[in-house]
Amino acid sequence: MSAEGMAAPMAAPRARPAWLESFAGQLLALLASFGIALVIGALLILAYGENPIEVYRSIFDASLGSADGIGYVLSIATPLIFAALAVSVCFKGGMFNIGVEGQYYVAMILAAVAELNLDFLPGPLLVPAVLIAAMLGGMIWAAIPGVLKVRTGAHEVVTTIMLNGIAISLVGWALNGPLKYNDAPEGAFVDLRTNVFPKTGLAGDLGSAFGITPGAHLSWLFMLAVAAAVIVWFLIRRTRLGYEARAVGSSPGSAKAGGVSIGSTQVRLFLISGALAGLVGMQNILADRGYLPLNFVVGLGFTGIAVAFLGQNNPIGIIFAALLWGILSRGEVALQISSQVPREFIIILQGLLILTVVITYQIAKRRLAARQLQRAGMFGELDDSDAPGESAGPRGPEETGAEALEPSDEKRI
Amino acid sequence: MTGGDGAGGSATPPLVVLERITKRFPGVLANDEVDLELRAGEVHALIGENGAGKSTLMRVLYGMYPADGGRILVRGHEVKIGSPRDAIANGIGMVHQHFVLVDPFTVTENIILGEEGGERLDMDAAQERVAELADSYAFRVNPGAVVEELSVGEEQRVEILKALYRGVEILVLDEPTAVLTPSETKDLFGNLRKLREAGRTIVFISHKLDEVMEIADRITVLRRGRVVGETRPSETSKAKLAEMMVGRPVLFRLEKPMVEIGEPVLKVENLTGEGKLNGISLEVRAGEILGVAGVEGNGQRELAESLIGLRTPESGTIELEGAAIAGRAVFDIRNAGVGYIPEDRHEQGLVLNMSLWENAVLGRQDDADFSGSLGFLFIRRIKDLAARLVKLFDIRARSVDVAASTLSGGNQQKLILARELETDPKLLIAAQPTRGLDVGAIEFVWTQILDQKAAGRGVLLISAELDEIYALSDRIVTLYEGKITGEFPPDAPPEQIGIGMLGHAPEEAA
Numbered sequence: 001m002s003a004e005g006m007a008a009p010m011a012a013p014r015a016r017p018a019w020l021e022s023f024a025g026q027l028l029a030l031l032a033s034f035g036i037a038l039v040i041g042a043l044l045i046l047a048y049g050e051n052p053i054e055v056y057r058s059i060f061d062a063s064l065g066s067a068d069g070i071g072y073v074l075s076i077a078t079p080l081i082f083a084a085l086a087v088s089v090c091f092k093g094g095m096f097n098i099g100v101e102g103q104y105y106v107a108m109i110l111a112a113v114a115e116l117n118l119d120f121l122p123g124p125l126l127v128p129a130v131l132i133a134a135m136l137g138g139m140i141w142a143a144i145p146g147v148l149k150v151r152t153g154a155h156e157v158v159t160t161i162m163l164n165g166i167a168i169s170l171v172g173w174a175l176n177g178p179l180k181y182n183d184a185p186e187g188a189f190v191d192l193r194t195n196v197f198p199k200t201g202l203a204g205d206l207g208s209a210f211g212i213t214p215g216a217h218l219s220w221l222f223m224l225a226v227a228a229a230v231i232v233w234f235l236i237r238r239t240r241l242g243y244e245a246r247a248v249g250s251s252p253g254s255a256k257a258g259g260v261s262i263g264s265t266q267v268r269l270f271l272i273s274g275a276l277a278g279l280v281g282m283q284n285i286l287a288d289r290g291y292l293p294l295n296f297v298v299g300l301g302f303t304g305i306a307v308a309f310l311g312q313n314n315p316i317g318i319i320f321a322a323l324l325w326g327i328l329s330r331g332e333v334a335l336q337i338s339s340q341v342p343r344e345f346i347i348i349l350q351g352l353l354i355l356t357v358v359i360t361y362q363i364a365k366r367r368l369a370a371r372q373l374q375r376a377g378m379f380g381e382l383d384d385s386d387a388p389g390e391s392a393g394p395r396g397p398e399e400t401g402a403e404a405l406e407p408s409d410e411k412r413i
Numbered sequence: 414m415t416g417g418d419g420a421g422g423s424a425t426p427p428l429v430v431l432e433r434i435t436k437r438f439p440g441v442l443a444n445d446e447v448d449l450e451l452r453a454g455e456v457h458a459l460i461g462e463n464g465a466g467k468s469t470l471m472r473v474l475y476g477m478y479p480a481d482g483g484r485i486l487v488r489g490h491e492v493k494i495g496s497p498r499d500a501i502a503n504g505i506g507m508v509h510q511h512f513v514l515v516d517p518f519t520v521t522e523n524i525i526l527g528e529e530g531g532e533r534l535d536m537d538a539a540q541e542r543v544a545e546l547a548d549s550y551a552f553r554v555n556p557g558a559v560v561e562e563l564s565v566g567e568e569q570r571v572e573i574l575k576a577l578y579r580g581v582e583i584l585v586l587d588e589p590t591a592v593l594t595p596s597e598t599k600d601l602f603g604n605l606r607k608l609r610e611a612g613r614t615i616v617f618i619s620h621k622l623d624e625v626m627e628i629a630d631r632i633t634v635l636r637r638g639r640v641v642g643e644t645r646p647s648e649t650s651k652a653k654l655a656e657m658m659v660g661r662p663v664l665f666r667l668e669k670p671m672v673e674i675g676e677p678v679l680k681v682e683n684l685t686g687e688g689k690l691n692g693i694s695l696e697v698r699a700g701e702i703l704g705v706a707g708v709e710g711n712g713q714r715e716l717a718e719s720l721i722g723l724r725t726p727e728s729g730t731i732e733l734e735g736a737a738i739a740g741r742a743v744f745d746i747r748n749a750g751v752g753y754i755p756e757d758r759h760e761q762g763l764v765l766n767m768s769l770w771e772n773a774v775l776g777r778q779d780d781a782d783f784s785g786s787l788g789f790l791f792i793r794r795i796k797d798l799a800a801r802l803v804k805l806f807d808i809r810a811r812s813v814d815v816a817a818s819t820l821s822g823g824n825q826q827k828l829i830l831a832r833e834l835e836t837d838p839k840l841l842i843a844a845q846p847t848r849g850l851d852v853g854a855i856e857f858v859w860t861q862i863l864d865q866k867a868a869g870r871g872v873l874l875i876s877a878e879l880d881e882i883y884a885l886s887d888r889i890v891t892l893y894e895g896k897i898t899g900e901f902p903p904d905a906p907p908e909q910i911g912i913g914m915l916g917h918a919p920e921e922a923a
Contacts, residue, residue, distance in 0.1 A: 238789060240788045241788055243771065246764070255775070259747050259779075
């Protein structure tokens with residue numbers, strides 16, 4: 001019971017800073033889970049009577065094997081980064097935004113409206129105006145569940161799912177009504193779409209500078225997605241809002257007692273999430289198509305949930321997760337060309353990946369927590385050897401929702 | 414091993430022998446060659462400060478942790494206990510501090526869960542068996558009641574019955590009274606005596622010395638993972654036990670500083686709300702500690718939460734130095750100069766998976782010192798603040814970057830205290846400030862509260878521990894069913910205060 005506390009210059013177990021250890025640990029966990037998923041996938045390929053190494057090589061060749069392939073991967077990853085970031089922002093505040101899907105639909109409508117009505121603006125003004133319109137669209141659609149949750153307690157999962165349904169109908173209505181094309185020659189058969197956007201309003205091609213085929217539709221939207229990830233990281237880790245969001249997400253009671261307004265924090269998070277969701281559809285309409293078609297790419301919001309999970313809701317992790325997803329998606333093409341393995345194999349592999357990530361991360365987290373505990377023990381900060389903080393109050397850590405970090409769990413196994 | 418004659422010294426051979434049990438956690442030696450004997454039909458108290466290794470030792474016995482060394486003998490035979498299931502098969506049961514009950518199930522359903530016996534479930538017969546079992550040990554519990562509607566004390570009875578239903582002969586209770594009101598404690602002790610009469614063995618883990626002196630037949634004291642002594646209540650005293658536990662003499666009464674009592678800091682009039690507060694009026698003056706005594710659940714929590722702004726009262730006024738604060742936001746009330754030590758530090762005090770520095774600034778993240786007008790946090794400054802608090806309050810932590818969950822309960826409470834006192838509040842609301850803390854940490858918290866008084870601040874102390882009320886208060890009021898039922902000087906006899914705690918009313922049954 002001597003008063004060493006922090007002051008004691010005892011030999012630290014290792015001089016490595018905690019963040020580096022945690023980063024290295026996470027990277028290791030990701031690689032391990034990737035490895036496990038590949039091995040299980042290989043067994044499936046063998047069951048198909050194909051050579052796993054060749055199949056994997058063809059996936060690799062199609063994605064990272066050429067400049068074009070990389071271009072495809074990056075453009076596939078672009079919307080997924082936005083979607084996963086949108087999911088993760090809400091998740092930090094303890095909310096589950098299933099509505100990214102609907103939010104980007106509505107955003108695409110507003111973006112199309114901006115494209116077609118602000119076409120008098122020069123390109124450098126038009127594109128930002130379109131992006132702002134898209135973000136506004138996402139925010140409006142995200143504000144509804146946010147406000148409903150705070151005002152009435154309606155659960156965001158339910159409301160966002162319902163709003164997704166409304167949003168898809170809104171797109172259909174807009175394309176059949178006010179936004180329906182009139183730029184096609186009379187009598188020509190054209191799929192339902194808006195008018196073609198002005199050339200100046202599109203996301204400029206980035207690929208050609210690197211010798212990537214224009215067919216990959218790689219645009220500077222990818223750079224914007226990476227920038228968004230950095231901004232989100234900063235927001236969560238370095239700003240008051242992010243701080244309050246994490247407090248609300250982990251322990252609403254403590255946050256409230258600390259003077260944080262839970263409702264206002266949650267609404268603000270939903271708005272930010274919606275703004276990010278608004279950018280999800282831009283790759284499709286500003287880079288791939290150049291107009292808003294009825295058969296636009298759907299499901300990106302849902303895939304974003306998976307990618308956010310894969311990236312462990314960490315903005316930087318999300319970039320890598322989206323790239324990995326892009327590699328696999330691109331691999332679908334390779335499978336169709338060079339093997340008898342059905343393309344659905346990729347979906348299985350993506351599913352496996354999520355499973356293995358969930359499992360290995362849990363294990364890694366516990367290991368890491370045990371290490372923290374070990375350090376704590378060495379420094380005598382645990383007077384309470386068996387369960388830190390166990391003896392607080394009649395209701396203990398179980399209710400704080402922080403079980404994953406409760407080192408005592410580790411030992412009960 | 415048949416025919417092993419156990420320890421020769423005593424008349425009744427020990428029922429359970431723990432021999433040289435050693436348990437290591439990374440960096441911590443939780444149990445260091447601990448020997449312990451449990452005899453049939455005794456209440457054996459296992460006492461020690463938090464972290465002395467009491468719970469660890471019993472979890473080893475209950476099969477939750479594998480021991481790193483030593484062996485366990487039950488009725489003279491060495492047994493391997495690898496899981497709680499093995500322990501129960503050997504007649505050993507344990508009730509933890511945190512209950513594991515299925516809330517929507519009835520008492521009976523919870524008790525028979527996993528022991529249904531057969532495919533067909535005869536709930537009536539099961540209910541009868543449970544009722545019989547409860548009656549035989551005078552447990553007051555309705556076998557048909559749904560668990561989520563039970564009080565904490567009743568839930569605990571269900572947990573104990575669950576163990577007894579499985580034919581357990583050795584019952585380990587981990588700090589059973591930590592969650593109980595005084596009257597519930599009395600009931601529990603009645604049950605324990607019945608169990609003892611029936612020849613069952615009870616291990617009573619505690620650090621509450623009064624209770625240990627009352628109920629135990631034998632007492633084993635642990636300190637830093639080792640047995641430092643074994644004794645009987647008749648051969649020892651509270652002070653001696655405390656000294657054994659802590660390793661130094663402990664003061665049970667601290668010197669109250671002499672301070673001139675000043676103007677009222679807090680004035681509450683007719684505070685009413687949510688059926689839990691029924692017209693509370695009280696006053697806390699500068700340099701004064703007002704103790705609010707009472708059995709828990711009589712509005713303590715609602716009172717504290719109304720004062721800090723977590724609840725909006727239906728009517729009544731709350732004035733802080735003359736300014737009305739009732740119904741204002743927590744943020745405003747804190748800024749007006751109120752500090753708050755919540756009764757549940759995990760639920761309302763700390764964000765456990767956030768770092769010490771992030772917790773150190775909670776409630777002040779808007780200060781110009783800690784974040785800019787654009788909302789960026791000044792992390793360097795916040796960490797400096799945290800480091801200062803850690804040093805000032807001797808919080809044992811490797812760095813300010815570790816998660817609050819890695820701290821012991823005592824250190825967590827110190828962190829909250831440090832944070833709340835750092836702003837120099839005019840009024841400190843301390844709700845159950847030493848709940849679950851060990852003797853050393855209690856002394857520290859008490860000293861800090863008395864220092865507030867010495868500095869001329871007002872303190873509203875809400876506590877279910879009469880000891881604590883007596884040790885700190887300048888005036889004592891009793892709270893019963895949301896009303897102040899009496900005001901007493903600090904030297905009023907406990908019987909008088911006890912009457913106030915029961916609302917003067919003879920109709921009180923529980």
